[in-house]
Amino acid sequence: MSSDAEIRSVxxxxxxxxxxxxxxxxxxxxxxxxxxADIGGxxxxxxxxxxxxxTLKSADVLAxxxxxxxxILGRVSSGTLRVTEDAKGLAVEIDxxxxxxxxxxxxxxxxxxxxxxxxxxxxxxxxxxxxxxKPKRTILAVELREVSIVSEPAYDGxxxxxxxxxxxxxxxxxxxxxxxxxxxxxxxxxxxxxxxx
Numbered sequence: 201m202s203s204d205a206e207i208r209s210v211x212x213x214x215x216x217x218x219x220x221x222x223x224x225x226x227x228x229x230x231x232x233x234x235x236x237a238d239i240g241g242x243x244x245x246x247x248x249x250x251x252x253x254x255t256l257k258s259a260d261v262l263a264x265x266x267x268x269x270x271x272i273l274g275r276v277s278s279g280t281l282r283v284t285e286d287a288k289g290l291a292v293e294i295d296x297x298x299x300x301x302x303x304x305x306x307x308x309x310x311x312x313x314x315x316x317x318x319x320x321x322x323x324x325x326x327x328x329x330x331x332x333x334k335p336k337r338t339i340l341a342v343e344l345r346e347v348s349i350v351s352e353p354a355y356d357g358x359x360x361x362x363x364x365x366x367x368x369x370x371x372x373x374x375x376x377x378x379x380x381x382x383x384x385x386x387x388x389x390x391x392x393x394x395x396x397x
Contacts, residue, residue, distance in 0.1 A: 208247075228292055260276050314351050318349075
């Protein structure tokens with residue numbers, strides 16, 4: 201995953217289904233809209249409804265176990281992974297492969313040892329609100345890189361997210377500085393005109 205990619209996890213039930221052909225499918229949510237998540241105590245984060253709309257139109261998303269790129273479980277283009285956006289969030293269905301990872305995951309989910317899903321992404325549109333006690337980031341759009349079934353959900357990528365907060369603050373200071381400079385130049389122009397200069 202690239203250096204600007206972030207990872208977020210959610211602990212919700214991961215459900216297992218089997219069909220008559222022996223195919224095992226796991227399903228759950230990798231992200232939930234509107235839930236406020238504390239990101240390392242630095243800020244709160246919310247994923248807005250529709251944040252995945254654009255990326256799902258063209259992304260060839262992969263499914264991994266524990267974000268390990270060497271442990272592929274499915275892929276959108278092969279039809280073994282289905283990722284959709286519904287009213288609740290980012291819904292995921294993975295047809296587990298008949299591999300050691302697939303069989304192990306099936307057993308771990310059945311036992312209740314593996315309970316979470318996660319997703320890797322890059323933010324393409326966001327909004328920051330610093331009026332409260334803690335800054336709040338609303339993610340409006342992302343580039344979805346991958347989804348994962350995870351053994352221990354955690355909010356990784358905090359450093360990258362903090363860099364995003366710092367960038368937003370710098371942009372706001374730059375905009376405020378430019379606005380103040382414009383107001384000063386307009387006031388000077390008015391003063392000169394009033395003096396007949």
